[in-house]
Amino acid sequence: MRVEPFDTQRHMIFSRRATLFTAGSVLLFAGLGGRLYQLQVRDYQQYRGLADDNRFNQRVIVPMRGEIYDRFGVPLATNRQNFRVLLIPEEAGSISDALEHLGRIITISDSQKQKAVREARRGRAFTPIEVASNLTWDEFTKVNFELPNFPGLRSEVGNTRNYPWNEAMAFVVGYVGAPSENDLQQEENEATRLLYRQPGFRLGRAGLERKHDEKLRGSAGSLTVQVNAHGRVIEEYPNDGDRPVQGQPLGLTIDSELQIEAMRVLAEPIIEPEDGQEPEPVSASAVVMDIETGDILVMASVPAFDPNEFNVGVTSSRWRALNDSPYNPLLNKTLNGVYPPGSTFKLVTAIAAQEAGIKPSYRVNCSGKIWFGNRFFECWKPGGHGTMDMRGSIKHSCDTYYWNLAQQLDIDLIADVSKRLGLGQTYDLGLGTQQKGIVPSREWKQRYFRSTPEQQTWFPGDTLSAAIGQGYVASTPLQLAVMTARIASGKDVSPRIVRVDERGVVPPPPCMSLTINDEHMQIIRDGMDAVVNQWGTASRSRLENPEWRMAGKTGTSQVVSLQRDPVTGKRIRNEDLPREMRDHALFVSYAPYENPRYACSVVVEHGMGGSRTAGPKARDIMRAVLQKDPAMQRAYDPSRDKPVKLSDLQRAAQQSVSGGMP
Incomplete structure (x- = not known):
């Protein structure tokens, strides 16, 4: 058997490489350990807060408007439940795709889709947009069943204004409507502008609803919600001391x-119609x-x-019909x-x-x-x-x-x-x-x-x-x-x-x-x-x-x-x-x-x-x-x-x- 002579030079090269590799490995693991220490020990509070931000969201709660009642306490303007679907642009990805998917479950008009896209462009990515409201219970349950498949969409039971006497009190109490872009531009307070953008928020547009809007509006609150990896709400945590306050009631002289x-x-x-005529x-x-x-x-x-x-x-x-009517x-x-x-x-x-x-x-x-x-x-x-x-x-x-x-x-x-x-x-x-x-x-x-x-x-x-x-x-x-x-x-x-x-x-x-x-x-x-x-x-x-x-x-x-x-x-x-x-x-x-x-x-x-x-x-x-x-x-x-x-x-x-x- 022939024995190769010992190559001192090659041995030195090998030893150097092994040493470098070992040192690199030690440094790598030391760095990894240091990073883990930084994440888990030194910066624990910081990253725990960031993780909680992904798991917990803060939401503005729109207050209920104060009720308006007549001289004997009969409600003339109240609040009722409103089943609605909201969209969060930053979570939805493609807004058009999200609306298209939702349209397969409930009916959404083209004007509603266009409005949602406009709202998403002009608002902040984290601000929810109202896509559909006043849903029936059947529609609401269908949406909730399919909701996990639609990131960025969420269902909500909110409140909306209700006028139980319809036309009879229209000119007495007035009415409310969603804030316009002009309202947002004129409002200087940042917190109020954020409230204006909340789904379901309404401003007094006419009559007493407008005159006494600030008193009827109430004060907004906030809510912490826990979500899973899909963005679905798991639990809600009301914030003590930051609950919404309903607006002040208003009593009228009207009977x-x-x-x-x-x-x-x-x-x-005033003129009796002829037979068969209205x-x-x-x-x-x-x-x-x-x-x-x-x-x-x-x-x-x-x-x-x-x-x-x-x-x-x-x-x-309908607006044209109301404006064009000779009966005003x-x-x-x-x-x-x-x-x-x-x-x-x-x-x-x-x-x-x-x-x-x-x-x-x-x-x-x-x-x-x-x-x-x-x-x-x-x-x-x-x-x-x-x-x-x-x-x-x-x-x-x-x-x-x-x-x-x-x-x-x-x-x-x-x-x-x-x-x-x-x-x-x-x-x-x-x-x-x-x-x-x-x-x-x-x-x-x-x-x-x-x-x-x-x-x-x-x-x-x-x-x-x-x-x-x-x-x-x-x-x-x-x-x-x-x-x-x-x-x-x-x-x-x-x-x-x-x-x-x-x-x-x-x-x-x-x-x-x-x-x-x-x-x-x-x-x-x-x-x-x-x-x-x-x-x-x-x-x-x-x-x-x-x-x-x-x-x-x-x-x-x-x-x-x-x-x-x-x-x-x-x-x-x-x-x-x-x-x-x-x-x-x-x-x-x-x-x-x-x-x-x-x-x-x-x-x-x-x-x-x-x-x-x-x-x-x-x-x-x-x-x-x-x-x-x-x-x-x-x-x-x-x-x-x-x-x-x-x-x-x-x-x-x-x-x-x-x-x-x-």
């Missing part, structure tokens, strides 16, 4: 029962006030809209419907005449027309009324009488009396925009026609038109109710609609006596009593119970000039004209006559006559008010009373409201 009845009465057709919708409004406190018991406007639609999200087609369902006519007051304004003119020194015994012979300027002014009664004094002129609503008064009166005096009675003013109700109407005067005309100096002069003919509530004069139903309450009481009653706020029950503001001679007012009251109870223009609107004796005044205001048949020259009846050319119908009233407590105004757009349509509707509304007599019942006090639950009867009542847009 929901009377409000619903008023909506029903107003929506009744009745023509009615556009009308009514206000009922407590004369002593100014509490608004009824503020009804038909047709109306369902505020729940705006909370969920009104479709573009989006307009709160009690505050923003501006109409010539017609003959209801004769009450103002009669008071101004007495202040000018004209006695109530002043008599005028009405032959049916008078000549003034270069034309005849025709009384509404072609044959005339005969000889009239002031009380009789109110009872029979004689135009000729007031045209004679107008020739002796200054328009500025009429304007001054109008303002003292509440016309030409707005009131702080917190219900959004409110029209001021028009109380014309010389100064007003100069301002209004400032670009046309030749029209700035006040002419005597202008006073003739104003004296009977035509021409430039314009008022809202709320102003007419205030006027009636002030005439009945002799005090400067002002309306209010919030009865309970964060301070508790708010006492009504004190009422001072008007700077009008009560003897002058009594002549007006006697005339209004005769209108209803002594065979005046509203005798058909008399209430059967003598204890409810109601005083009132009819009004009919022209929309266009008097129309005549081109062949016969006779007046064309209102019902034979297109709807948009028919006269408006008005009626103001108060009751009981001896001890006034409730004032009411009713305006029926194109209703053709105050005695024909507005008077009977006011009668039916006032009958319901006097039967219930809400001022004599103890109102809800949240400090000692339990909130009222919606009963089956009340739920059935809401279905009877027929004031929605046809």
